[in-house]
Amino acid sequence: xxxxxxxxxxxxxxxxxxxxxxxxxxxxxxxxxxxxxxxxxxxxxxxxxxxxxxxxxxxxxxxxxxxxxxxxxxxxxxxxxxxxxxxxxxxxxxxxxxxxxxxxxxxxxxxxxxxxxxxxxxxxxxxxxxxxxxxxxxxxxxxxxxxxxxxxxxxxxxxxxxxxxxxxxxxxxxxxxxxxxxxxxxxxxxxxxxxxxxxxxxxxxxxxxxxxxxxxxxxxxxxxxxxxxxxxxxxxxxxxxxxxxxxxxxxxxxxxxxxxxxxxxxxxxxxxxxxxxxxxxxxxxxxxxxxxxxxxxxxxxxxxxxxxxxxxxxxxxxxxxxxxxxxxxxxxxxxxxxxxxxxxxxxxxxxxxxxxxxxxxxxxxxxxxxxxxxxxxxxxxxxxxxxxxxxxxxxxxxxxxxxxxxxxxxxxxxxxxxxxxxxxxxxxxxxxxxxxxxxxxxxxxxxxxxxxxxxxxxxxxxxxxxxxxxxxxxxxxxxxxxxxxxxxxxxxxxxxxxxxxxxxxxxxxxxxxxxxxxxxxxxxxxxxxxxxxxxxxxxxxxxxxxxxxxxxxxxxxxxxxxxxxxxxxxxxxxxxxxxxxxxxxxxxxxxxxxxxxxxxxxxxxxxxxxxxxxxxxxxxxxxxxxx
Numbered sequence: 001x002x003x004x005x006x007x008x009x010x011x012x013x014x015x016x017x018x019x020x021x022x023x024x025x026x027x028x029x030x031x032x033x034x035x036x037x038x039x040x041x042x043x044x045x046x047x048x049x050x051x052x053x054x055x056x057x058x059x060x061x062x063x064x065x066x067x068x069x070x071x072x073x074x075x076x077x078x079x080x081x082x083x084x085x086x087x088x089x090x091x092x093x094x095x096x097x098x099x100x101x102x103x104x105x106x107x108x109x110x111x112x113x114x115x116x117x118x119x120x121x122x123x124x125x126x127x128x129x130x131x132x133x134x135x136x137x138x139x140x141x142x143x144x145x146x147x148x149x150x151x152x153x154x155x156x157x158x159x160x161x162x163x164x165x166x167x168x169x170x171x172x173x174x175x176x177x178x179x180x181x182x183x184x185x186x187x188x189x190x191x192x193x194x195x196x197x198x199x200x201x202x203x204x205x206x207x208x209x210x211x212x213x214x215x216x217x218x219x220x221x222x223x224x225x226x227x228x229x230x231x232x233x234x235x236x237x238x239x240x241x242x243x244x245x246x247x248x249x250x251x252x253x254x255x256x257x258x259x260x261x262x263x264x265x266x267x268x269x270x271x272x273x274x275x276x277x278x279x280x281x282x283x284x285x286x287x288x289x290x291x292x293x294x295x296x297x298x299x300x301x302x303x304x305x306x307x308x309x310x311x312x313x314x315x316x317x318x319x320x321x322x323x324x325x326x327x328x329x330x331x332x333x334x335x336x337x338x339x340x341x342x343x344x345x346x347x348x349x350x351x352x353x354x355x356x357x358x359x360x361x362x363x364x365x366x367x368x369x370x371x372x373x374x375x376x377x378x379x380x381x382x383x384x385x386x387x388x389x390x391x392x393x394x395x396x397x398x399x400x401x402x403x404x405x406x407x408x409x410x411x412x413x414x415x416x417x418x419x420x421x422x423x424x425x426x427x428x429x430x431x432x433x434x435x436x437x438x439x440x441x442x443x444x445x446x447x448x449x450x451x452x453x454x455x456x457x458x459x460x461x462x463x464x465x466x467x468x469x470x471x472x473x474x475x476x477x478x479x480x481x482x483x484x485x486x487x488x489x490x491x492x493x494x495x496x497x498x499x500x501x502x503x504x505x506x507x508x509x510x511x512x513x514x515x516x517x518x519x520x521x522x523x524x525x526x527x528x529x530x531x532x533x534x535x536x537x538x539x540x541x542x543x544x545x546x547x548x549x550x551x552x553x554x555x556x557x558x559x560x561x562x563x564x565x566x567x568x569x570x571x572x573x574x575x576x577x578x579x580x581x582x583x584x585x586x587x588x589x590x591x592x593x594x595x596x597x598x599x600x601x602x603x604x605x606x607x608x609x610x611x612x613x614x615x616x617x618x619x620x621x622x623x624x625x626x627x
Contacts, residue, residue: 002267004490007246008487013502016328018063018240019368021427021590022204022624026432027386031580032051032272034341035048035132036132037131037132037133037134037136037267038131038132038134039105039131040126040129040130040131040133040142041125041129041313042054042123042128042129043112043121043124043134044112044121044122044130044205044207044210045118045119045120045121045122045207045296046119046120046204046205046207046516046518046563046605047111047120047516047563048558049121049558050118050121051117051118051121052115052121052123052125052264053393055453056265057264057267058262058268059115059116059117059265059268059269060117060263061116061117061242061600061603061604061613062267062269062600062613063268063269063270063271063598063599063600063613063615064267064268065268065614066268066271066598067269067271067614067615067616068254068271068272068273069271069272069273069616069618070271070272070273070274070596070615070616070617070621071272071273071274071275071276071616072272072274072276072296072597072610072611072614072616073240073273073276073278073294073295073296073297074275074276074277074278074295074296074297074298074610074611075278075279075286075295075298075299076277077101077299077301077589078102078512079102080093080102080105080174080502081093081094081172081175081263082095082097082098082099082100082227082496082535083095083099083100083101083102083104083109083547084101084114084493084496085102085103085277086098086099086253086279086280086281087099087246087247087279087281087490087492087493088101088246088247088250088279088493089230089246089493090226090227090228090229090230091104091229091230091231091232091244091248092225092229092233093105094167094171094213094215095170095171095172095174095225095226095227096173096174096500096534097227097230097537098226098227098269099228099459099492099493099496100227101244101250101279102277103239103275103611104134104241105213105236105237105240105250106237106238106252106275106611107232107233107237107239107240107252107460108211108214108215108233108235108236108237108522109125109126109147109161109212109214109235109236109237109260110126110210110211110212110213110214111124111127111130111141111193111210111211111212111214112124112126112127112130112210112211113125113211113265113383114211115603115604116136116604116605116606116607116609117605118512118606119329119330119515119516119606120204120207120403120514120515120516120571121378122207122210122211122263124262125260125263125264125265125266126143126144126147126155126160126214126236126260127142127143127144127193127210127349128142129142129143130142133188135199136203137193137196137197137198137201138195138196138197139192139194139195139206140188140192140193140194140195141160141192141194141195142191142192142433143155143156143157143160143191143192143193143381144191144260145191145400146259147236147238147259147260148259148318149216149235150234150235150236150240151234153216154585155216155220155337156190156191157185157187157188157189157191158187158190159189159214159215159216159218159590160185160193160218161185161186161187161193161212161220162214162215162217162220163185163212163214163215163217164179164182164195166211166215166220166225167179167206167212167213168182170179170225170226172535173373173523173524173530173533173534173535173536174535175212175257177425177520177523177524177529177530177533177536178208178209178518179198180198180201180522181198181199181200181201181205182195182198182209183196183197183198184196189414193252194376195209200522201391202518202519202555202556203204203520203555204516204518204519204555205518205519207518208518208520208521210470212236213596214236215233215234215235216233216234216235216320218234219233220233220234221235221360222553222613223536225491227393228399230244230268231247231294234258237255237258237343238254238255238258238260238261238269238270239252239253239254239255239270239577240252240253240255241253241277242274242301247279248278248279249277249278249279250275250276250277250278251275251276251295251304252274252277252546253273253274254270254273254274254275256320258411268279269612270612271478271612271616272614272615272616273327274610274614275611277413278294278295278456280399281492282325282465283301283302283465283466286298287305287309290436290592292311293314293316293626295593295612296593296594296596296597297592297594297597297610298378298510298592298593299589299590299591300591300592301590302466303367303368303369303371303372304367304368304369304469306369306371306590307369307371307495308369310322310564310592313358314594314602315592318595318624319595319624319625319626320592320593320594320595321592321593321594322413322591322592322596323591323592324588324589324590325588325591325608326587326588326589326602326603326604327381327586327587327588327589328512328515328605328606328608329381329382329513329605330381330382330512330513330514330515330606331378331379331380331381331384331385331512331513331517332375332380332381332382332509332510332512332513332585333375333378333379333380333384333509333511333512333513333580333621334375334380334459334508334509334510334511334582334583334584334585335359335375335378335508335509335510335580335581335582335583336506336507336508336509336580336581336583337506337507337508337509337539337540337579337580338351338354338505338506338540338579338580338581339504339505339506339507339539339541340396340540340541340542340579341502341531341541342505344450344454344456345505347439348406348439348577348578349436349437349438349439349442350436351578351581351589352376352432352435352578353433353435353439353481354415354432354433354458354483354581355581356417356431356432357428357429357430357432357472357477357478357480357481357483357579358433358474358581358585359419359421359422359424359425359428359474359477360374360416360419360583360597361418361419361421361422361424362418362421362422362423362473363383363470363473363584364417364584366423367433367469368584371584371586372584372585372586373584373587374416374582374584374585375416375582375583375584375585376415376416376582377413377571377574377576377582378411378416378493378525378574378580378582379513379567379587380572380582380585381516383564384517384564384567384568384570384571385413385571386413386568386569386571386572386575387413388412388413388509389411389412390410390568390569390572391565392569393565394565394568394572395410396485397550397553397565397566397569398569398572398573399541401546401549401550401573402596404445404546404574405546405547405573405576405577406576406577407576407577408576409572409573409575410572413493413571413572413575414575414576414578414604416581416582423473424473424476424477424480426428429477429480429481429540432481433481433482434478436448436456436457436483438483438484441482441565443482446482447482447483447484447624448481448484450481455484456482456484456627457483457485457494457505457507458478458484458485458486458505458506459482459486459487459488459504459506460474460475460485460486460487460505460506460507461487461488461492461498461499461504461506461507462487462488462489462490462495462507462589463489463491463492463495464489465489466486467489467508468487468489471487473486481544482572499539500534500535501534502539502541503533506546507539508583509537511537511578515606516560516563517518517567518555518576519551519552519554519555521555522555522570523551524536524537524538525537526538526542526551526570527542527547527548527551528542528543528544528545528548529548531543539557540579540580542577542579546573547570547573547574547577550566550570550573551570553566553569553570554566554567554570559587560601577616581612589608594624594626595620595623595624596616596617596620596621596624596626597615597616597620598614598615598617598620599612599613599614599618600613
């Protein structure tokens, strides 16, 4: 994620961590449905291709030679579930309510974990192997007997079964929705776990759920599983909760006797003795803390600051490094979401009119110092972004939906409107006003009203004062066409609560989907099944049977080529519907850090978890006076 929930549906929670190896053949480029059944496998991928053989010793991007030690202090650039980077009031990150601190997922192990240099491969962590049934609805996992919780108690199949049942019933929607078709999670014996789906799930659903957290049955059974307590859950991962002050900071301490530290999926990762997350309600305050060295690593999301403010003494003296790292090879999505649960936004013409009021050219030149590119697609930066006219294969999926989707889905891929860059393009505003009138809104005393006499109001909800500087031109244009528009900044806790309950007109959303988005992740955004599910990412309230059909086509794809075709067809329809107003994008991470760290280059293609990859370099720290 760039700016809001980097999330979520990319499975950045647990399957981004790392996976282990046991005896099993290297899989070739097969569809998931062709992966061998009845055979112990050390890894899985969406279409059967794995980079690492059963006997691999560590991931190529890991650094087994790196020293352990030091403290890493930062503000995360992405977060998951109910996490919040501005405050926290609970340590349970896996439920809908409350505000949890980012990186709580580092404390928890999972059955399997993904490689960061492959688009969707997972390898065994707590599970040393997995065996698929012939119908692929049942997966049987052999667990590592050495797996332990932080208190030394064994992690058994009973804990795994308990965790999956609990998350299905009470977990955050990002966890519960993919488990909707789970019919059984059972311990066969102490070290064997069986996961059973109904057969209605996508073939690749399992890949998404194998990274879910494993919780302790002994400490949670019979206890409330909610956000009411500031007590850490018993975990088993490479870190545990250390010191914290609610809403101010939290420290994660490296577990010295971590049970999985020598597994191939963990070797050479998680080097810092302590990872500290600092919380600031204001970006300017956070930047000042970085300049002073109270924060050691920062990803810059404000173009004005990047262009004009990185000239402070520590940077000029070479103690702070400013550089860019290439973005991940995965779909990026940063947009404005119009909530169609509110009837006035349900008309496509209204949404088009609102989009015409956003002058990206003016904003990029005058506010962003020309550092951004315009986004056009929910799958920006990926092979799933449609270009030009539909291919024959795409048309084969689209033609049965003709009459159910906008005609523009069958032409050139829909692009966002251009402008003259003046900030108030008269032709665009004239067209926007015309669209509003066609949708039944007429001006009265300078404000649009419907036939019932109701004013057209639009509240743009934000949680950061930066938006108040960026968006005035957009608000002014909305008002120019007769929309009673205003921006409202709310505190972080209120923003989180209103967003998960869909209590807003318009809100900004930013995510990075997985390199091979699962059916479940796409359903969270675009399927009617998630439209009424609090905490889902269907912020616009999309409930369109035609879109449902295309989303389900992606889940039925049997190879990467068919999957890409289905995703491009879906992209065309989503862009034609104009549910989301794409904002802007950058091809890189803009990062500054105090020059006291080591890291391997290049970074992995599919994730950038610096807290897991980088390490403390004592000599560098001494050289800049930070040892």
